[in-house]
Amino acid sequence: MMKSSQVRGIIFDMDNTLLRSSINFQIMKEQVADYLIEHDLLPVGFAIQEHTTSTMIAYVKAKGMPEESYTEVMKMVVQHELIGMEGAGLEPDVSELLDVLMKSYVLVIVTNNSYKAAVHALETTGIHPYFDLIIGREQMEAMKPSPSGYLAAKQHFPQILESEWISIGDSWIDGRASIDAGIPFISYGPNGHLMKEKGITPIANIDSLLKLLDYV
Incomplete structure (x- = not known):
C-alpha cells in the first residue's frame, strides 16, 4: 500500500464517488x-x-x-x-468518511456538473457543510479531463504544498485531470480496466470509501 507521507488536502469527484446520481x-x-x-x-x-x-x-x-x-x-x-x-443519494459510508476527514483536512469537490446543480445536490443530501470549496464547470477553464479544476483548487489553498494533495474519483477523466495537475489519484469503484485502457495509473483502487483512510 502506498501511503502519502502527509496529506492536507483531498479533492473528490462528485457523481458516483460521493453521490449516487441517476444521470444517464x-x-x-x-x-x-x-x-x-x-x-x-x-x-x-x-x-x-x-x-x-x-x-x-x-x-x-x-x-x-x-x-x-x-x-x-x-x-x-x-x-x-x-x-x-433528483433524488440523488449518497454512496455507501460517505457521511462516516466525511465526519472523520473534516477534522483534519481541506476537502474540495471538482465536478463537471454546473456549480448550481452541484450545490443543490450536496445541500439536498446534507453533505454541503463538509466542503471548503466546490468547483463546478463554470469555475474551470475546461471540463475534466482538463486539469484546470484541480489546478484552481491548488491555487485557492496556497498554504497546502504541491505534495500534500490527493484526489479520488470513479472515472478515467478524474484520473487524467488529477494526474495532469500533479495530484496522486485514487480510483474508486469498478472502472479500473478503463483507467488502464486510458493509460492512467492510480496509486490505489478502492471498492469502499472508508478505505481512503488508509491513504491519508
Whole structure:
C-alpha cells in the first residue's frame, strides 16, 4: 500500500464517488453527439464510444464551435443533470468518511456538473457543510479531463504544498485531470480496466470509501 507521507488536502469527484446520481451519461452523450453531427460539428463515424460528453465537447470547441451551438449543447447537459440529480443519494459510508476527514483536512469537490446543480445536490443530501470549496464547470477553464479544476483548487489553498494533495474519483477523466495537475489519484469503484485502457495509473483502487483512510 502506498501511503502519502502527509496529506492536507483531498479533492473528490462528485457523481458516483460521493453521490449516487441517476444521470444517464450514455443517453446524454448520444443526444449531444447527434446534435453535433447534425450541425456538421462532428464528422459522421466519429468514435463516440471512446469519448465522454465533456471530451467530445472539448474536441469540437478546439475545432471552433459556434457560441450558439455551445449554448444549445450545454442546455441539453443541464437538463440531464437536473433530472439525474433528483433524488440523488449518497454512496455507501460517505457521511462516516466525511465526519472523520473534516477534522483534519481541506476537502474540495471538482465536478463537471454546473456549480448550481452541484450545490443543490450536496445541500439536498446534507453533505454541503463538509466542503471548503466546490468547483463546478463554470469555475474551470475546461471540463475534466482538463486539469484546470484541480489546478484552481491548488491555487485557492496556497498554504497546502504541491505534495500534500490527493484526489479520488470513479472515472478515467478524474484520473487524467488529477494526474495532469500533479495530484496522486485514487480510483474508486469498478472502472479500473478503463483507467488502464486510458493509460492512467492510480496509486490505489478502492471498492469502499472508508478505505481512503488508509491513504491519508
